[in-house]
Amino acid sequence: MTFGWGVFKGMMVTLKNFVTSYACKRDNGGIFTVQYPEEREKEFENFRNFPFLVYDGTPDKVRCVACGICERECPTKCIHIEMETDAAGKPARKPAVFDIDYGLCMNCGLCEEVCPFDSIFMDCAFEVAAAERLDGLVFHKKALLKSNEYFRKVRPALASAIDQKRKAAEEKKKAQAQPPEAPKPQ
Ligand code: SF4
Ligand code: SF4
Numbered sequence: 607m608t609f610g611w612g613v614f615k616g617m618m619v620t621l622k623n624f625v626t627s628y629a630c631k632r633d634n635g636g637i638f639t640v641q642y643p644e645e646r647e648k649e650f651e652n653f654r655n656f657p658f659l660v661y662d663g664t665p666d667k668v669r670c671v672a673c674g675i676c677e678r679e680c681p682t683k684c685i686h687i688e689m690e691t692d693a694a695g696k697p698a699r700k701p702a703v704f705d706i707d708y709g710l711c712m713n714c715g716l717c718e719e720v721c722p723f724d725s726i727f728m729d730c731a732f733e734v735a736a737a738e739r740l741d742g743l744v745f746h747k748k749a750l751l752k753s754n755e756y757f758r759k760v761r762p763a764l765a766s767a768i769d770q771k772r773k774a775a776e777e778k779k780k781a782q783a784q785p786p787e788a789p790k791p792q
Contacts (some may be wrong), residue, residue, distance in 0.1 A: 649730040649732075649760075651760075651761050651762065651763060651764070653730045654713065654715060654728035654729070654730060655713055655728065655729055655730060655731060655732045655734070656706070656708050656711055656713065656728070656729055656731070656734060656745075657706060657711070657715075657717050657718065657726050657727065657728055657729065657750070658726070658727060658728075658729045658750050658751070658752045659704060659725055659726055659747070659750045659751050659752065660724070660725055660726070660727060660752060660753070660754055660757050661751050661752070661753060661754070662753075662754050663753075663754075665748075665751045668700060668701065668725070668747075668751060669723050669724060669725035670700070670701050670704065670721075670723065670725040670726065671699040671700065671723055671725075672687050672688070672689040672690070672697075672699060672700060672701040672702075672704075673722070673723070674687055675720050675721065675722065676716075676717035676720055676721055676726055679716055679717065679720045680716060680717055681712065681714060681716065682710045682711060682712055683710070684706055684707040684708075684709075684710035684711045685704075685705070685706050685717065686703065686704075686705040686706075686707075687701050687703060687704050687705075688701065688702050688703035689701065689702060690702035701747060703746075703747065704746070704747040704750060705744055705745065705746050705747070706744070706745050706750060707743060707744045707745075708734055708743045708744070708745055709739060709743035709744070713728070715728050724768050724771075724772060727757060727761065727764070729752070729760065730760050730761075754769075
């Protein structure tokens, strides 16, 4: 074998990639450097970062019932929840306080997996930075709340499956609430 043939072949591959990177579009082997932040790549649906809370319609219709399961299961203990109480002091099954320390969160997604009320999901927003460790990275309920429309936008397949599941459960509940039909006279 001629000495240097391997080097030549390697250089040809480099040259081909160099030329292709200018001649082709990005999704066809072209330049893959993105001029961020002017240009952005679309995030994949399964790309996930920090959790958020879903509400239906208006922010007071938060799905979370403050059961505390995600708080207990979170491996870094970065979730803090306090339940709302009504005028009589009874638990209102809503979070009065829901804080997540994004500085501690390790993006594992366990909170999403264990939530039985389809309330907490992983977001794909990644531009989360702050100069102040506590003031900037502890996210309170108001900042964590996002609409179901937002959820459908960032994670369409999962949001659609959850919508269908919730609709079926709602219909089943309505059907069970119907009084049984009176027996027809013989
Ligand atoms: S993603 Fe993991 S670490 Fe972050 S809040 Fe959820 S359970 Fe905790
Ligand atoms: S997000 Fe889900 S698991 Fe966590 S407290 Fe609310 S309902 Fe319970």
